Amino acid sequence: MPNDSITITFPDGSTSDYERGATGYDVAASIAEGLAREALAAEVNGEVRDLHRPLEDDATVNFLKWDDREGKSTFWHSSAHLMAEAIQAIYPEAEFGIGPPIEQGFYYDVDFQGRTVTPDDLAEIEDKMQELAKRDVPYERRAVTKDEALAYYSEEDDNPYKRELIEELDEEITFYEQGDFTDLCRGPHIPSTGPIKYAKLLNTAGAYWRGDENRNQLTRIYGITFPKKKLLDAFIERREMAKKRDHRRLGRELKLFTFDDKVGAGLPMWLPKGTRLRETLSDFLQQEQMKRGYEPVVTPHVGRLELYETSGHYPYYQESQFPPMIEDEETGEGYLLKPMNCPHHVQIYANERHSYRDLPVRLAEFGTVYRSEQSGELGGLTRVRGFTQDDAHVFCTPEQVKDEFKDVIDLALKVLGALDFDEFTAQISVRDSGDTSKYTGDAERWDRAEQAIREAADEMDLDAEEEPGEAAFYGPKLDFMVKDALGRDWQLGTVQLDYNLPERFDLEYVGADDDRHRPVMIHRAPFGSLERFIGVLIEHCGGEFPVWLAPEQVRILPVGADFLGYAEDVAPRLREADLRAKVDDSDDTVGYKIREAETQKIPFMLVVGEREEDAGTVAVRRHGEGEQSVVPVADFIEQVQSEIGAKLERS
RNA sequence: GCUGACGUAGCUCAACUGGUAGAGCAGCGCUCUUGUAAAGCGCAGGUUGUCCGUUCGAGUCGGACCGUCAGCUCCA
Numbered sequence: 001m002p003n004d005s006i007t008i009t010f011p012d013g014s015t016s017d018y019e020r021g022a023t024g025y026d027v028a029a030s031i032a033e034g035l036a037r038e039a040l041a042a043e044v045n046g047e048v049r050d051l052h053r054p055l056e057d058d059a060t061v062n063f064l065k066w067d068d069r070e071g072k073s074t075f076w077h078s079s080a081h082l083m084a085e086a087i088q089a090i091y092p093e094a095e096f097g098i099g100p101p102i103e104q105g106f107y108y109d110v111d112f113q114g115r116t117v118t119p120d121d122l123a124e125i126e127d128k129m130q131e132l133a134k135r136d137v138p139y140e141r142r143a144v145t146k147d148e149a150l151a152y153y154s155e156e157d158d159n160p161y162k163r164e165l166i167e168e169l170d171e172e173i174t175f176y177e178q179g180d181f182t183d184l185c186r187g188p189h190i191p192s193t194g195p196i197k198y199a200k201l202l203n204t205a206g207a208y209w210r211g212d213e214n215r216n217q218l219t220r221i222y223g224i225t226f227p228k229k230k231l232l233d234a235f236i237e238r239r240e241m242a243k244k245r246d247h248r249r250l251g252r253e254l255k256l257f258t259f260d261d262k263v264g265a266g267l268p269m270w271l272p273k274g275t276r277l278r279e280t281l282s283d284f285l286q287q288e289q290m291k292r293g294y295e296p297v298v299t300p301h302v303g304r305l306e307l308y309e310t311s312g313h314y315p316y317y318q319e320s321q322f323p324p325m326i327e328d329e330e331t332g333e334g335y336l337l338k339p340m341n342c343p344h345h346v347q348i349y350a351n352e353r354h355s356y357r358d359l360p361v362r363l364a365e366f367g368t369v370y371r372s373e374q375s376g377e378l379g380g381l382t383r384v385r386g387f388t389q390d391d392a393h394v395f396c397t398p399e400q401v402k403d404e405f406k407d408v409i410d411l412a413l414k415v416l417g418a419l420d421f422d423e424f425t426a427q428i429s430v431r432d433s434g435d436t437s438k439y440t441g442d443a444e445r446w447d448r449a450e451q452a453i454r455e456a457a458d459e460m461d462l463d464a465e466e467e468p469g470e471a472a473f474y475g476p477k478l479d480f481m482v483k484d485a486l487g488r489d490w491q492l493g494t495v496q497l498d499y500n501l502p503e504r505f506d507l508e509y510v511g512a513d514d515d516r517h518r519p520v521m522i523h524r525a526p527f528g529s530l531e532r533f534i535g536v537l538i539e540h541c542g543g544e545f546p547v548w549l550a551p552e553q554v555r556i557l558p559v560g561a562d563f564l565g566y567a568e569d570v571a572p573r574l575r576e577a578d579l580r581a582k583v584d585d586s587d588d589t590v591g592y593k594i595r596e597a598e599t600q601k602i603p604f605m606l607v608v609g610e611r612e613e614d615a616g617t618v619a620v621r622r623h624g625e626g627e628q629s630v631v632p633v634a635d636f637i638e639q640v641q642s643e644i645g646a647k648l649e650r651s
Numbered sequence: 652g653c654u655g656a657c658g659u660a661g662c663u664c665a666a667c668u669g670g671u672a673g674a675g676c677a678g679c680g681c682u683c684u685u686g687u688a689a690a691g692c693g694c695a696g697g698u699u700g701u702c703c704g705u706u707c708g709a710g711u712c713g714g715a716c717c718g719u720c721a722g723c724u725c726c727a
Contacts, residue, residue: 107722116654116655117655118655118656119655119656202721203655203656203721203722204654204655204656204721204722205654205655205721205722205723206653206654206655206722206723207654207722207723207724208653208654208723208724211723211724212724213652213653213723213724213725217653217654217723218654218723219654219655220654220722220723222721222722248719248720252661252662253662259718259719261700261701261717261718261719264718265717265718265719311727312727313727316727317726317727319652319725320725320726320727339727340727342727369727371726371727373725373726374652374653374724374725374726375652375718376652376653376654376722376723376724376725377652377724377725377726378719379719379720379721383726472727473727474727491726496727523727557686557687558685559684559685559686559687560684560685560686561684561685562684562685587683587684587685588685588689588690589683589684589685589686589689589690590685590686590687591685591686591687591688591689591690592685592688592689592690593685593687593688594687594688595687595688595689596688596689597688598688599688605687607686607687608686609685609686610686611686619686619687621687626687626688628687
């Protein structure tokens with residue numbers, strides 16, 4: 001092969017030769033004009049690069065377009081630069097921090113030197129961005145030395161934030177320039193500003209420089225951009241849809257729960273319908289747990305301060321707890337509203353001596369705990385100050401850890417399946433291998449534990465990502481994460497290994513060798529907190545709960561007062577079959593009754609009138625489908641029961 | 652806790668630059684007695700989140716507090 005030519009391999013395996021130094025754009029153009037026009041960046045040997053960077057060697061090349069994840073994020077990264085240029089044009093005194101792409105758009109952290117940015121300002125910046133984009137100027141990459149870079153950010157553009165970033169860089173330093181704006185940036189970027197046709201700046205927020213609350217707070221501006229109007233419209237529509245699924249709104253509309261200023265922030269009150277939902281959910285889990293050898297316990301909502309001093313919770317998490325009730329100022333003795341159930345469960349374990357033959361001991365309680373979350377953290381049901389954990393603690397031998405983990409994973413999968421949560425991620429949190437000093441317990445035990453979790457996940461066919469450094473100080477854990485309507489991730493179920501508490505409380509069991517041994521403790525909660533779980537569940541199903549969970553499953557709608565009697569006869573038959581049914585005895589029209597039941601998202605509406613009464617049938621209308629079929633009451637009951645059974649048996 | 656926005660009837664929202672609050676839905680009453688997503692008429696509903704201040708006069712301006720929302724930080 002001649003020295004001045006290189007071989008490019010494409011994703012489909014085909015190859016082509018090009019002149020050394022040809023750019024990604026040249027290659028794309030040689031394939032198709034449309035590709036060259038739509039390509040936003042090139043993936044060269046797996047690394048995303050500017051389309052216009054020359055290719056110096058043989059390589060595998062894949063072109064990234066809007067539809068590619070990386071293509072989008074390159075587009076948004078370039079958009080962040082464009083926004084910065086617009087901001088600089090309007091506020092020359094602004095200093096820029098960092099401006100990365102995110103899952104949905106991008107942001108830039110800006111120091112406006114004390115100026116407050118209003119929504120009107122955002123509109124102005126937005127307009128400026130679209131104006132600047134129209135110039136269709138290229139994003140140009142330029143490598144600079146550290147000294148040059150530092151000089152630029154002290155002489156041409158005095159910016160301490162960028163200087164700080166540069167000081168810490170070891171790799172090659174590059175600047176990107178478009179129009180009048182130069183930014184320290186690793187890249188890559190799209191070829192030019194032209195494709196950024198539609199820009200929407202979403203909101204502003206304070207963000208600490210480098211995420212450190214002791215440092216300056218910058219103004220973070222969130223935005224999103226699109227190459228086509230249709231995409232922008234779809235984005236806006238999706239946001240509207242998400243708003244309709246917001247659990248706070250549905251909680252009110254479906255009369256599930258409420259918050260009240262007079263009661264306090266973050267303290268949800270469950271209305272009758274929400275309570276029925278909660279109880280159905282906890283009954284379901286309790287039955288599952290019964291089958292798996294869990295034993296129910298009940299413990300009080302407060303405990304002596306000393307208990308939490310021993311467990312370590314009181315000293316470590318003081319700032320997020322309600323203040324203790326001190327009874328004796330001199331000794332400092334008093335009580336604490338419980339922030340965790342585990343110390344109580346530990347004392348139940350310690351209540352009697354345990355043989356290795358007893359283990360595992362699995363103590364379960366729907367325990368309500370109280371935490372004084374920072375005020376800015378509260379939000380709907382997903383972050384509250386009083387919540388109920390579907391908590392259980394498993395005390396077992398180190399050898400049993402893996403099987404116990406497997407059983408909990410199985411339980412969690414069953415729960416997620418019964419609720420149609422098909423999209424969730426599992427995360428295994430392990431030690432930070434670089435800094436082991438902050439973890440309790442010896443390294444060998446940790447290794448074994450982490451390995452046990454990995455194997456358990458693997459053997460259960462659970463696709464889990466590993467997160468180094470995310471483990472708690474007392475042990476590794478496995479969490480289940482689910483997204484809410486706005487795409488935010490929430491941790492729901494959790495399984496955590498704990499070496500710390502058995503140690504602190506000096507727990508033991510007698511082994512086959514007649515010696516005393518330390519049990520391992522597993523904290524696990526498949527729902528996590530009932531409040532958060534239900535919040536996410538509401539958004540997940542948009543308030544249309546699976547039939548088995550619906551607080552009201554059936555509503556009977558007599559077409560007129562004459563048929564109220566028949567409706568009242570049908571209702572008890574349904575209730576005897578364990579269906580939650582209600583008769584609409586209002587004097588509204590049928591149309592109105594249906595509308596009412598539809599809005600309340602009741603799965604089944606049974607319209608009854610003369611025809612039904614005479615034949616002993618009901619006219620079934622399913623929520624959202626409007627379809628109807630007339631069947632005998634017994635058939636309807638059977639139909640619903642088998643639907644419920646099918647869902648709950650799915651594992 | 653921090654930054655910003657916001658708080659008017661149960662809900663959704665209106666009230667121009669300061670001139671003592673208005674609508675729809677829900678609720679209640681009466682009429683209608685109903686066949687698959689809103690029957691008609693009427694009535695009632697508010698210390699404009701709370702407190703303090705500026706003003707002849709505050710829903711509207713200022714301050715503090717409470718709460719809500721979006722982020723940041725935190726999350727046993």
